[in-house]
Amino acid sequence: MLTLQQIRENREDIIARLKKRNFDPxxxxxxxxxxxxxxxxxxxEADTMLAEANGLSKQIGxxxxxxxxxxANELKPKTVSLKESIAQAEELKKQAETDVYALLVTLxxxxxxxVPEGKGAGDNLTVYQHGEIPTLHENAVPHWELTTKYDLxxxxxxxxxxxxxxxxxxxxxAKLQRALINYFLDKASTAGYREMQPPIxxxxxxxxxxxxxxxxxxxxxxxxxxxxxxIPTAEVPITNLYRDVILNEKELPIKNTAYTPCFRxxxxxxxxxxxxxxxxxxxxxxxxxxxxxxxKSYETLEQMKDYVAGVLKELELPFRILKLCGGDxxxxxxxxxxxxxxxxxxxRWLEVSSVSCFETYQSNRLKLRFKDNEGKTRMPHTxxxxxxALPRIVASILENNQTENGIRVPMVLVPYCxxxxxD
RNA sequence: GGUGAGAUGCCUGAGUGGCCGAAAGGAACAGUUUGCUAAACUGUCGUACGGGUAACUGUACCGCGGGUUCGAAUCCCGCUCUCACCGCCA
Numbered sequence: 001m002l003t004l005q006q007i008r009e010n011r012e013d014i015i016a017r018l019k020k021r022n023f024d025p026x027x028x029x030x031x032x033x034x035x036x037x038x039x040x041x042x043x044x045e046a047d048t049m050l051a052e053a054n055g056l057s058k059q060i061g062x063x064x065x066x067x068x069x070x071x072a073n074e075l076k077p078k079t080v081s082l083k084e085s086i087a088q089a090e091e092l093k094k095q096a097e098t099d100v101y102a103l104l105v106t107l108x109x110x111x112x113x114x115v116p117e118g119k120g121a122g123d124n125l126t127v128y129q130h131g132e133i134p135t136l137h138e139n140a141v142p143h144w145e146l147t148t149k150y151d152l153x154x155x156x157x158x159x160x161x162x163x164x165x166x167x168x169x170x171x172x173x174a175k176l177q178r179a180l181i182n183y184f185l186d187k188a189s190t191a192g193y194r195e196m197q198p199p200i201x202x203x204x205x206x207x208x209x210x211x212x213x214x215x216x217x218x219x220x221x222x223x224x225x226x227x228x229x230x231i232p233t234a235e236v237p238i239t240n241l242y243r244d245v246i247l248n249e250k251e252l253p254i255k256n257t258a259y260t261p262c263f264r265x266x267x268x269x270x271x272x273x274x275x276x277x278x279x280x281x282x283x284x285x286x287x288x289x290x291x292x293x294x295x296k297s298y299e300t301l302e303q304m305k306d307y308v309a310g311v312l313k314e315l316e317l318p319f320r321i322l323k324l325c326g327g328d329x330x331x332x333x334x335x336x337x338x339x340x341x342x343x344x345x346x347x348r349w350l351e352v353s354s355v356s357c358f359e360t361y362q363s364n365r366l367k368l369r370f371k372d373n374e375g376k377t378r379m380p381h382t383x384x385x386x387x388x389a390l391p392r393i394v395a396s397i398l399e400n401n402q403t404e405n406g407i408r409v410p411m412v413l414v415p416y417c418x419x420x421x422x423d
Numbered sequence: 424g425g426u427g428a429g430a431u432g433c434c435u436g437a438g439u440g441g442c443c444g445a446a447a448g449g450a451a452c453a454g455u456u457u458g459c460u461a462a463a464c465u466g467u468c469g470u471a472c473g474g475g476u477a478a479c480u481g482u483a484c485c486g487c488g489g490g491u492u493c494g495a496a497u498c499c500c501g502c503u504c505u506c507a508c509c510g511c512c513a
Contacts, residue, residue, distance in 0.1 A: 039472090039473095040472090040473065040474095043472070043473055043474095043482080044473065044474070044481090046482080047472090047473065047474085047481050047482045047483090048474095048481080048482090050481085050482060050483085051481055051482070053493085053494090054481095054482090054494085056493070056494090057441075057493050057494040058441075058493095058494080059493090060441090060493045060494070061441040061442095061493080061494065062441085064441085064493095065441080072493080073493090075493070076493045077493090078493085079493045079494085080493075083493090246433090246469095246470085248451090367470095369470095375452090377470085
């Protein structure tokens with residue numbers, strides 16, 4: 001979430017930036033500042049009285065020790081009455097804190113100044129496009145037919161053992177999955193990311209740290225008996241590795257990558273969006289996460305964007321990169337690039353990656369800080385991106401590379417899966 | 424699942440009612456010095472929220488939440504977590 005300091009010190013700037021999300025935070029921000037003023041006032045009162053009470057207690061102790069029990073006992077009632085006033089002031093302070101917090105969590109991250117204006121997906125800015133859209137043979141079909149034709153993925157079987165959106169990958173389909181995961185991880189390692197293998201369930205504190213809780217509660221699978229959430233992305237465990245941590249500036253940037261299955265309830269999705277591999281309850285993804293110095297985070301975001309673009313090029317897929325407009329950005333992001341590959345058979349763009357800079361929005365929640373070279377404690381910026389999510393990559397490989405005689409595997413994956421054609 | 428022990432600062436670890444925001448050692452950082460991939464010495468060395476132009480200063484925090492007391496790291500209650508042993512098991 002945004003910090004009080006940001007709001008107090010750069011009020012107008014924050015308001016202007018938030019307006020890009022097509023809502024006016026002016027009122028909320030006034031309320032936050034009002035509540036924070038109340039909090040400060042209550043704290044001053046409480047602290048003053050506490051100081052007095054502490055002083056009295058000390059006096060009483062000294063008196064007892066020097067044998068002046070009678071004098072000490074005289075002072076006691078004074079502290080008792082003080083205690084009541086203190087309790088009152090602290091109650092006010094607590095209430096004001098609760099108010100501030102309740103308001104603060106309703107505010108999304110403030111978009112970066114370069115974020116384009118816009119209401120929705122139609123207003124996103126295409127900043128890059130690469131690759132030829134292939135011409136398919138006349139019997140070309142969408143991936144959900146190809147997966148059946150070549151016996152790669154069994155959606156029905158998944159329904160039987162779990163439910164819709166939990167596919168079973170079979171034979172070359174399963175091998176292709178494994179090849180992609182290994183390829184993505186190897187690429188990330190080469191780019192300097194440390195490979196990690198985190199738990200795929202997280203506790204409530206972690207869900208809060210990266211911003212999934214409280215507002216996206218219904219989107220995560222929850223194991224009630226143990227109060228654990230199935231992760232919707234590796235971003236959650238990997239970023240939470242650094243919850244309550246104070247780093248040294250010299251440690252920055254921190255670069256981690258992880259493959260994990262991802263679980264999403266996708267409540268409310270329907271229609272062509274959920275057909276085949278387009279939207280699943282469980283899918284595989286390799287995530288890259290960085291923690292970076294605030295001065296370098298946007299430079300890093302560009303590098304991460306270019307990194308993902310490089311992977312897509314190697315996979316020989318036609319893709320474009322969008323800079324999301326204010327109206328289409330995620331709640332916690334300050335700037336997001338989406339990568340979309342073109343699915344020739346479905347004649348639509350499919351989102352396969354999202355690369356974002358969160359500035360201090362996550363750090364603040366995580367209590368993630370670093371000591372800068374002057375010894376000052378500051379918050380670093382967090383960034384992450386998919387590199388990449390598998391299902392739609394698989395869908396577009398199948399669809400774009402289909403021929404009359406089978407599906408051609410991208411060159412770069414051949415060493416990983418051990419075959420050149422799916423037939 | 425059963426039984427027992429424990430939770431203190433970056434780490435180890437002392438502290439059982441006021442002199443404790445907390446000993447000591449280690450690590451880390453800065454400096455001094457030494458002709459050798461280091462040692463010795465000195466200093467610094469928790470976080471958060473306030474007040475103050477500033478120097479400085481107040482408050483809270485010894486797993487979490489309550490309670491007792493003029494006063495709690497220290498006593499009491501509840502919770503969570505960790506460890507050990509047994510049982511079960513990949």
